[in-house]
Amino acid sequence: xxxxxxxxxxxxxxxxxxxxxxxxxxxxxxxxxxxxxxxxxxxxxxxxxxxxxxxxxxxxxxxxxxxxxxxxxxxxxxxxxxxxxxxxxxxxxxxxxxxxxxxxxxxxxxxxxxxxxxxxxxxxxxxxxxxxxxxxxxxxxxxxxxxxxxxxxxxxxxxxxxxxxxxxxxxxxxxxxxxxxxxxxxxxxxxxxxxxxxxxxxxxxxxxxxxxxxxxxxxxxxxxxxxxxxxxxxxxxxxxxxxx
Ligand code: BT5
Numbered sequence: 160x161x162x163x164x165x166x167x168x169x170x171x172x173x174x175x176x177x178x179x180x181x182x183x184x185x186x187x188x189x190x191x192x193x194x195x196x197x198x199x200x201x202x203x204x205x206x207x208x209x210x211x212x213x214x215x216x217x218x219x220x221x222x223x224x225x226x227x228x229x230x231x232x233x234x235x236x237x238x239x240x241x242x243x244x245x246x247x248x249x250x251x252x253x254x255x256x257x258x259x260x261x262x263x264x265x266x267x268x269x270x271x272x273x274x275x276x277x278x279x280x281x282x283x284x285x286x287x288x289x290x291x292x293x294x295x296x297x298x299x300x301x302x303x304x305x306x307x308x309x310x311x312x313x314x315x316x317x318x319x320x321x322x323x324x325x326x327x328x329x330x331x332x333x334x335x336x337x338x339x340x341x342x343x344x345x346x347x348x349x350x351x352x353x354x355x356x357x358x359x360x361x362x363x364x365x366x367x368x369x370x371x372x373x374x375x376x377x378x379x380x381x382x383x384x385x386x387x388x389x390x391x392x393x394x395x396x397x398x399x400x401x402x403x
Pocket of ligand 1: 178179180181203205206207208209210212213214215216221222223224263264271272273274275276287288289290291299302303306307308
C-alpha cells in the first residue's frame with residue numbers, strides 16, 4: 160500500500176544559482192534541517208562528481224540534493240537506491256528508457272545522462288542527483304559533450320523539468336522507504352533490472368588497480384562482482400567501470 164505522506168521533498172528549497180546543492184544541504188543539516196529536506200538549483204557553479212571531479216550544471220538540468228538520516232550513512236547501497244529511484248522517476252516522467260551503470264551513472268543510448276553523488280556526513284547522508292533534462296550540448300565542456308546526452312535529445316522534445324523533479328522525488332522516496340523497511344534486496348533487484356552493466360565484459364579502475372572480467376552481479380551490500388577467467392569473482396566497492 161502506498162504511504163500517504165512522503166519523506167523526500169517534505170521541505171523543498173528552490174535556489175536560482177549556487178555552488179553545489181550538496182554543500183548547501185550539508186550546512187542546512189548542521190543548522191537543524193529535517194530528514195527529507197531537498198534543495199533544487201536551476202544552475203550550479205561548482206557542481207561536483209565523485210573523487211573531486213566536476214559536474215557541469217548549466218540551466219536546463221535537474222540538480223538537486225536530498226538529506227537522509229539512514230542507520231549507516233556510508234552504506235554503499237544508498238547510491239544504488241538513489242539511482243533506482245531516479246531512473247524509475249525519470250522513466251515515468253519522460254518515457255526515456257534510462258538505464259543504470261554501476262555504481263552511480265544514469266545512462267541513455269550508452270551515454271551519461273545523469274549521476275548520483277552520496278556524501279556521508281554522519282549522522283547524515285547527502286544524496287546529490289544530477290540529470291541532463293534539457294541541457295544544450297553546447298553548454299557542456301568539450302570533453303564531456305561527446306560522452307553525455309540529455310533527455311530532450313532522446314525523446315525529441317523539451318521535457319517538463321518539474322514533472323521530472325516530481326518523478327525523481329517520488330521515486331527516491333519509494334526506494335529509500337523500501338530500504339528503511341528492510342526490503343533492500345527488493346531495491347537491489349530493481350537495480351539489476353535497470354542495469355546495463357551486468358552480464359557484460361567490463362574494466363574497473365579501483366584504488367589504482369585495473370580489473371577486467373564479466374560484471375556478473377551485485378552482492379547484498381551493493382558491491383560489484385567481477386568474474387575473471389579463474390577463481391572467485393572479485394568484489395569491487397568503489398571505482399569507475401568501462402563497459403568493453
Ligand atoms: C557523478 O560523478 O556522476 C555524480 C554527479 C552528481 C551531480 C549532482 S548535481 C546535484 C548535486 N550537487 C553536486 O555538486 N553534485 C550532485 P562521477 O561518476 O564522478 O562523474 C563525473 C564525470 O562525469 C566528470 O568527470 C565528467 O566526465 C562527466 N560529467 C560532468 N558533467 C556532466 C554532465 N552534465 N553530464 C554528463 N556527464 C558529465
